[in-house]
Amino acid sequence: MTIGVIGGGAWGTALAQVAAESGEVLLWAREPEVVDGINRARENIVFLPAVPLSPVIRATGTLADLTGCGMLLVVPPAQHLRAVLAGLPPIESPLILCSKGLEAGTRKLMSEVAAEVQPRAPIAVLSGPTFAHEVAARLPAAVTLACGDEAVGRAVAEAIAQPFFRPYLSTDVVGAEIGGAVKNVLAIACGIVEGRGLGQNARAALISRGFAEMTRFGLAKGARAETLAGLSGLGDLVLTCSSTSSRNFSLGKGIGEGRAAAELLADRKSVAEGAYTAPVLQQAAREIGVDMPVVDAVCALLGGEAAVDDVIGGLLSRPIRAEN
Numbered sequence: 660m661t662i663g664v665i666g667g668g669a670w671g672t673a674l675a676q677v678a679a680e681s682g683e684v685l686l687w688a689r690e691p692e693v694v695d696g697i698n699r700a701r702e703n704i705v706f707l708p709a710v711p712l713s714p715v716i717r718a719t720g721t722l723a724d725l726t727g728c729g730m731l732l733v734v735p736p737a738q739h740l741r742a743v744l745a746g747l748p749p750i751e752s753p754l755i756l757c758s759k760g761l762e763a764g765t766r767k768l769m770s771e772v773a774a775e776v777q778p779r780a781p782i783a784v785l786s787g788p789t790f791a792h793e794v795a796a797r798l799p800a801a802v803t804l805a806c807g808d809e810a811v812g813r814a815v816a817e818a819i820a821q822p823f824f825r826p827y828l829s830t831d832v833v834g835a836e837i838g839g840a841v842k843n844v845l846a847i848a849c850g851i852v853e854g855r856g857l858g859q860n861a862r863a864a865l866i867s868r869g870f871a872e873m874t875r876f877g878l879a880k881g882a883r884a885e886t887l888a889g890l891s892g893l894g895d896l897v898l899t900c901s902s903t904s905s906r907n908f909s910l911g912k913g914i915g916e917g918r919a920a921a922e923l924l925a926d927r928k929s930v931a932e933g934a935y936t937a938p939v940l941q942q943a944a945r946e947i948g949v950d951m952p953v954v955d956a957v958c959a960l961l962g963g964e965a966a967v968d969d970v971i972g973g974l975l976s977r978p979i980r981a982e983n
């Protein structure tokens with residue numbers, strides 16, 4: 660079976676490298692220079708440079724070439740998922756969604772978008788603490804593989820598992836998606852704490868209180884608590900809130916150091932998903948009456964509406980309340 664990968668960014672390329680351990684891989688990339696670089700030089704010089712790619716990975720710039728693949732790993736930035744899936748003919752093989760975010764405008768989860776655009780395809784979600792460069796280097800990692808259909812989930816997990824890449828099965832698609840989407844916004848907040856030099860105690864407090872926000876929002880949307888406390892939720896939150904390898908954390912760090920969010924975002928070639936998810940998450944939470952003060956703070960700073968010290972002061976002076 661050929662495994663298809665949609666998206667030649669860092670994560671799509673790293674996942675192609677994982678899938679190539681067990682068979683043929685066909686990767687769709689939007690940029691002709693990425694397609695050419697993979698086919699000719701076995702390297703994605705734009706998004707994952709200096710990683711020698713497996714010779715069984717072939718790249719294409721034509722989405723329809725992926726039609727015959729046995730399963731498709733879908734890895735574009737969240738805001739482009741709808742357009743990319745709409746560019747495919749109707750698909751009946753499993754779509755494994757690997758992007759982390761909520762769609763602007765509709766406030767939908769990736770699985771909801773995919774179900775609308777490709778209604779005949781079984782849908783799974785792959786999410787967890789996985790920096791692309793570590794996975795591409797075959798360093799050990801574990802992910803949540805969530806699928807409403809347990810048999811499809813198991814077949815997908817068995818097809819992509821490697822000794823260094825271990826999927827854990829779940830049927831909680833919503834929970835797996837919400838963890839990945841929310842942690843990106845919280846990673847920006849942790850980066851701000853780092854950039855402003857507020858110390859490690861503050862970062863630990865933010866991770867805990869951020870996790871409380873993720874849990875409140877997730878439970879209200881039908882996620883299971885144990886999924887939020889697992890690899891795709893708390894696991895990924897801890898990873899991205901602790902390292903400048905995270906693009907979201909780095910964006911926050913720049914804001915904490917006093918640079919404007921708009922200027923930092925304009926400079927980027929790679930995607931910091933939390934910047935796009937934050938306002939969508941804020942609206943989605945308000946719609947269902949869930950309090951997310953850390954998310955509100957990140958939105959205020961991304962929008963350039965307030966100064967870092969004022970926002971942090973506001974968070975610290977909230978009324979005393981019970982922890983749970």
Ligand SMILES: NC(=O)C1=CN([C@@H]2O[C@H](COP(=O)(O)OP(=O)(O)OC[C@H]3O[C@@H](n4cnc5c(N)ncnc54)[C@H](O)[C@@H]3O)[C@@H](O)[C@H]2O)C=CC1
Binds near residue numbers: 666667735790791928
């Ligand atoms: N990089 C990582 O370590 C991980 C990333 N992810 C998720 O994977 C998704 C993709 O991220 P990366 O691969 O890191 O991307 P990246 O930041 O390495 O590259 C940007 C990607 O955006 C694509 N892009 C830009 N404009 C586009 C458009 N108009 N239509 C379609 N695609 C467009 C580019 O082709 C490229 O694939 C994100 O949702 C991210 O949260 C998940 C786990 C790990």
Ligand SMILES: O=C(CO)COP(=O)(O)O
Binds near residue numbers: 843846898899906
């Ligand atoms: O999702 C990721 C690791 O699990 C990557 O995090 P960033 O998008 O913040 O780099």
